[in-house]
Structure formats: structure tokens, C-alpha cells
Amino acid sequence: MIxxxxxxxxxxxxxxxxxxxGPGLLESAYKECLFYKLNQGGLFVEKEKPLPLVFEGVKLECGYRVDLLVEKQLIVEVKAVETLADIHMAQVLTYLRLSGCRLGLLINFNVVLLKNGIKRVIL
Known part of the structure; x- marks a missing residue:
């Protein structure tokens, strides 16, 4: 699937x-529910997928974890914050670079209308 x-x-x-x-819950609640829905929809989803950093040819476990990796090709970063900040976008870009994926979704559930909380991030 593209x-x-x-x-x-x-x-x-x-x-x-x-x-x-609705808005107002913790990030973990939205992540769990979205994980459940994606699985129910027949998609292969990995939650809290470790993402190593390769530095000078050495694989280092630095604690990076992708919220959701869908079908091994789409990174989904879940937030529940007042407003998305540049650092959130930088986080998704870093995950894209480290994983080799080309597309990520940054989703902030703490908004009245969800379409206002979704950012597509392309590498």
C-alpha cells in the first residue's frame, strides 16, 4: 500500500x-485507541517501535521510540498538547531519517477539530 x-x-x-x-485525555490513551483501531482495520502496526541511531557504523540504542509504525512505512507520532511546536516536527523528521521512511503523521488529539491537529511530514 502506498x-x-x-x-x-x-x-x-x-x-x-x-x-x-474528544480532546483532553493523555497522549497514551489516544495512542492505545488508535493502535487498537488500526489493528482492527487489518493494518500491521508496531507500537513504541525502538529506533536505533547508527553513528560511525555503530548501532546505538539511544532510547528513540516511534509511537506507531504502520505497515513498516508510515510513522505516526501522537500528541495531546495545547499547540504543536517546531520541536514536534523536528522529532518526526528525525524519526523519518533514522527509519528510512518517507512519510510521517504528527497528530495532536488535544484540539476541537482533529483536522486542525494533523500535520503530514514528508522527507
Whole structure:
């Protein structure tokens, strides 16, 4: 499945989760619910996927963890913050570079209308 089609499916499930729960919960609640919905939708999803850093040919475990990796090609970073900041975008860009993925979704569930909390990040 190509990344754009996959991202549309993920966004659809995220909207379902947001409509059901609304804003105001912890990030972990949204992540768990989205993980559940994506699995129920038949997608292969890895949660809290470790992401090593390769430095000078050495693989280092630095504690990077992708919130959700969908079908081994789409990174989903879940937030529940007042507003997304540049550092959140930088985090997704770093994950894209380290993983070799080309597309990521930064989703902030702490908004009234979820479409205002979604950022597509392309490398």
C-alpha cells in the first residue's frame, strides 16, 4: 500500500478515535485507541517501535521510540498538547531519517477539530 493511501486510512481511524473520545485525555490513551483501531482495520502496526541511531557504523540504542509504525512505512507520532511546536516536527523528521521512511503523521488529539491537529511530514 502506498504511503498516501495508507495515511488517509490512518487519518480516518484517528478521526473516529477523536470523535469518540474528544480532546483532553493523555497522549497514551489516544495512542492505545488508535493502535487498537488500526489493528482492527487489518493494518500491521508496531507500537513504541525502538529506533536505533547508527553513528560511525555503530548501532546505538539511544532510547528513540516511534509511537506507531504502520505497515513498516508510515510513522505516526501522537500528541495531546495545547499547540504543536517546531520541536514536534523536528522529532518526526528525525524519526523519518533514522527509519528510512518517507512519510510521517504528527497528530495532536488535544484540539476541537482533529483536522486542525494533523500535520503530514514528508522527507
Amino acid at each position: 504511503e498516501n493511501k495508507l495515511s488517509k486510512k490512518v487519518i480516518g481511524y484517528a478521526i473516529e478515535v477523536h470523535k469518540s473520545l
